[in-house]
Amino acid sequence: MEYYKNENMKLILGDCIEELKKLEEKSVNMIFADPPYKLSNDGITCQNGRMVSVNKGEWDRSSGFKNDHEFNKKWLKECDRVLKDDGTIWISGTYHIIHSIAFALMEMDYYIINEIAWYKPNAAPNMGCRCFTASHETLIWAKKSKKAKHTFNYSFIKEYNGGKQMRSMWEISTTPKREKELGRHPTQKPKELLYRCIMSCTHEGELVLDPFCGSGTTGVVAVENKRRFIGIDTEQEFLELTKRRILHQDLEVYS
Template sequence: MKCNIINGNCIEEMTKIPDFSVDVIFADPPYFLSNGGITCQSGVAVSVNKGKWDKSMGVNENHEFNKKWLKECQRILKKDGTFWVSGTHHVIFSIGFAMQELGFKILNDISWEKPNPPPNLSCRYFTHSTETIIWAAKNEKSKHYFNYDEMRKINGGKQMKTVWSILPPKNSEKTHGKHPTQKPLELLERIILASSKEGDVILDPFMGSGTTGVAAIKHKRQFIGIEMDEGYIELAKRRIFDCDLDKLI
């Protein structure tokens, strides 16, 4: 399977990708969480700051950024292609509204439930234990693909619901290094198996540590990943090479 890893700004790099050329997109964009607060990690209070890329630019600027990259994603999706995007309440409502503005067809909103979330240190809120994943088609005319039988098989012979209980990434997924917002391989495998076929082109415009690429190559899909940070580019390459990648271009 072919794998194309690109170092650059996703909006700029996606403008180079032809219209109607990608089957499935998974995006894990900045959540704009780096606000100087603290969270709990392994029983220790740590900063929530992840880097300059995760700092809020303000409500209006954040929304315009979301519309720009979403518009490029919509352009390069095939006519029956689908799009997945994850987020917490800090960003997901902006993304959902922007998708409605752009004419995506929202298919489902998945609640990814984390069985062992970090405790809320302030004790002034409920413990945050979910993220929302929106699944959408390119537009209202799209005839999206859904591997119903595979999802039912994974779910023990029953229809799969929109609440997915999946643990965070295992230690084995971090042997080459880790990313502060790394998603579990099981999550990406489910998404890819649900909405694509062997040989399809999968794009991740915010590639991070390359989990989408690992899942895509493992299940015989083609992969395009875009990432600004050179360190994470190298991390993603190491992880994807572990999948016995035939060709990295």
Template sequence: MQFYKDENVELILGNCIEKLMELNEKSIDMIFADPPYRLSNDGITCKSGKIACVNKGYWDISGGFLSDYKFNKEWLMACDRVLKDNGTIWVSGTYHIIHLIAFALMELGYHIINEIVWFKPNAAPNMSCRCFTASHEMLIWAKKSKKAKHKFNYNFIKELNGGKQMRSIWEIPTTPKREKTYGIHPTQKPKQLLYRCIMASTDEGDIVLDPFCGSGTTGVVAVENNRNFIGIDIEEEYLELTRKRILQMD
């Protein structure tokens, strides 16, 4: 179901595996995917200095190792069909899923260009006090094969980093309140993170796809920087949040 469309944006409501099959083959320049981390296990975390439940929604509940792996393999295969031969895919995740995804990508013949560590200097404290405080997420940047001629805007990224080569550890705070004006998604990513990914691997006019659209940060950053955007989400309320953010350009 098409939820919203204008000249540069298309928002699609539904299961991403099914909806990706409706898009044109090899039509996408870059994919940014922030799939379910499968962390909704009735545990606890810290929000605004208070203990809170980690549960995010039915879509984040684990179905077990094999079920979770099957899901990740299926949506990656669906993404592979629409990604251009020289296009690239970014996937974010914590240790709960990122290694499964890396394995699935390599099974599909993908070549991992970089593994990025997103270090969160203001990460929430660990409430159990039984392990180290989780303060980072991983981003995998990959292309269809080692020989694929992927896009990397090296000079722009170097300039963005003060004239020095940007390294693979990015210190970026978690999403600020000013980016949550129109609503809240439990796994919303900061614009600064998406800006680096999109500006590094696309040019103006390229098509950026997010199969797990969520709060629409990928779309906001893409449109702000003259890229086209396709977002898919299974929840109508999050597509509405995305629409509002893109129209208002927070």
């Protein structure tokens, strides 16, 4: 169901699998997907020096490996339908889901262009003290086939990186407080992360899709940089947050 629309963005309320079926085939240049990591298992973590629950919502609860994998295959199938032949998809995740997604992509004959390690220097400490402290997430950048002529703005990214080739290890702190002033989401990504993804493989005027819109960081960065955006989410409050953030347009300058 269409929730909000203007010339730069469309926000859709509903299940992404069903809503993606309504979009035009091969109409999207880039997809950024941050699917549920299935981490809400009644455990604990550290937030601002306090012990808090890891539970984020029913949408983040695991339904068991087989069902979780089937879910990943279904939303990836619908993303494949709307993605242009020369378009690319970015997917973020932790070890809880990213290997399922990588396997599903390979089953679909997708070609993985890069695997990016997002290192978080300020990651939360480990409360159980029985394993290494989780300090990174993995991003997969993929295209429909090895022969597909994807966009990579090499010169721009190299200049942005101080004249050096950007490597596949990205050191980016977790989302700063200034990006949460208009509202919060439990899995909000920092704008810097999305800036690198979007600016590396799209041009002005192209269409960016986020099937798990959340706080709308994908849309904020896309619209700020003259791209168009479609965001889908099951929660109205998060679409309202996305709308608020995009319309606010603080036009932050990246350094």
